[in-house]
Amino acid sequence: MTTAQQIVFTAPGTIEVQTNPVPVVGDDDLLVRVRRVGICATDLHVLDGHIGDPFPVVPGHEFVGEVARIGERARTARGLEVGDHVAVEMLLPCGTCDWCRRGEYNICAEDDVVNGGPGRQYGISLTQAQAPGFWGGYAELLFVPRGAIVHCLDPAIPWDAAALVEPLAVACRCVARGGVSLGDDVVIIGPGPVGLLAAAAAREAGARRVILVGTRDERLARGAGFGVDAVINTRSSDDPIAELRGLLDGRLADVVIEIAGVAEAQQQAVRMTRRGGRTVLAGAIGSRVPVAFLQDEDILLREVEIVASFLSAGGFTPAIGLLARAEYPFAELVSHRFPLERAAEALDLVRGKRDGVMKAVLLPNG
Ligand SMILES: [Zn+2]
Ligand SMILES: [Zn+2]
Structure with a gap:
């Protein structure tokens, strides 16, 4: 050659x-x-x-x-x-x-x-x-x-x-950045490949409930194979936040991971995070349009911690372990x-x- x-x-x-x-x-x-x-x-x-x-x-x-x-x-x-x-x-x-x-x-x-x-x-x-x-x-x-x-x-x-090793490594980094630990209720927004893989990674990290949020039923339906307990379709739901509370005994999520890469999903991610919880923003929007948050109501008064997760550093080793165990x-x-x-x-x-x-x-x- x-x-x-x-x-x-x-x-x-x-x-x-x-x-x-x-x-x-x-x-x-x-x-x-x-x-x-x-x-x-x-x-x-x-x-x-x-x-x-x-x-x-x-x-x-x-x-x-x-x-x-x-x-x-x-x-x-x-x-x-x-x-x-x-x-x-x-x-x-x-x-x-x-x-x-x-x-x-x-x-x-x-x-x-x-x-x-x-x-x-x-x-x-x-x-x-x-x-x-x-x-x-x-x-x-x-x-x-x-x-x-x-x-x-x-x-x-x-x-x-x-x-899938790279998207899974990205997913593993998201879960690590979110500090997902035993008993956490985790919301993943964006049921694309990284979102589904993040559901599996959150499950492996010990999440209690994993809820997948998106707009397309056929993608949300795939969550079941990746450790997802329930789904919310924000397009067909009258009130996704109320629906989330209904699934979590009246509470919001300990950790929300956004991987949809659209402004509405990022805003929703913050609003779905409980007081003192953590929001991981991992989706690239691909434009220079700012994303608006209500600083006081959504973030400050609830002391929501917002972190970014970029690329896959530290994610390959756990990802390769998950692939080798083939449980998903x-x-x-x-x-x-x-x-x-x-x-x-x-x-x-x-x-x-x-x-x-x-x-x-x-x-x-x-
Ligand atoms: Zn990629
Ligand atoms: Zn360098």
């Missing part, structure tokens, strides 16, 4: 299929043969130009695959061999900024593409223009330098389940599979939320 295919967003709204020379693998590097890459709403934000100007960019940050080639030092340092199944974290930490040194590498100072700086996120802000250009999962191969965080996957995990129907979330060259069609499907799509994936190597 001397060349490899990549899907490239060359400019906002423009998708190309390219064939490019396979990168040289240095002593400290490896190449991953991508087996699955999930299509994420974030990829649409990238395509639409909502996340800075990384163009040209190879999209795809939800990838898993196997080691295709590996440099000698990387082999020793990482304990990996050709053929090992791996997940690579989507943020390539600089390792030296204040935040990386504190372990908060998900907010690495060197990843600042929205302010016109360089980016360090695979598939989102690492531009293809930076050599060797194989920085996204919509490709046959992915380049992994020293400094990237690589996790070995049990080969018994089916690829379709493994494809992870692979069933993969609703659609496409070959690499049909990426544009797959993105359209995800944008339109058509055909019951939950998680669409590309299979760049068949």
Whole structure:
């Protein structure tokens, strides 16, 4: 193999299929043969130009695959061999900024593409223009330098389940940021893949009741397999807050995790949180329109703690453990599979939320 295919967003709204020379693998590097890459709403934000100007960019940050080639030092340092199944974290930490040194590498100072700086996120802000250009999962191969965080996957995990490792890691971080602990009543707003996975992660953290909130019945119905006890459809409900109280013996939730990425959901998240409880805002809105809260009534007088949860730092290890235990129907979330060259069609499907799509994936190597 001397060349490899990549899907490239060359400019906002423009998708190309390219064939490019396979990168040289240095002593400290490896190449991953991508087996699955999930299509994420974030990829649409990238395509639409909502996340800075990384163009040209190879999209795809939800990838898993196997080691295709590996440099000698990387082999020793990482304990990996050709053929090992791996997940690579989507943020390539600089390792030296204040935040990386504190372990908060998900907010690495060197990843600042929205302010016109360089980016360090695979598939989102690492531009293809930076050599060797194989920085996204919509490709046959992915380049992994020293400094990237690589996790070995049990080969018994089916690829379709493994494809969910990144969204599950995001979900695990949300639950950790929410401080979910034994006996907590947890509301998850947004029944997409991360929301469903967050329900399972909250259940694993010891939640008493897990309530899934959204607007689409067919998505809410999937919650049952992921540890959800009850659902609220905010579109058909006359009063979602009253409905929540009805489910929780008159109380509100100890922890609310919002992963819908719309202003109304974020406002609702705060209002569904009990006095002294915690709201986790994890959804990207994709616009610069402010979200309004009633500071006094909704937040101050009830001392609601609002935290953000960004990306997946610290989430991969618990996520991989959950995938290996296979107690939830992870692979069933993969609703659609496409070959690499049909990426544009797959993105359209995800944008339109058509055909019951939950998680669409590309299979760049068949
Ligand atoms: Zn994603
Ligand atoms: Zn850093």
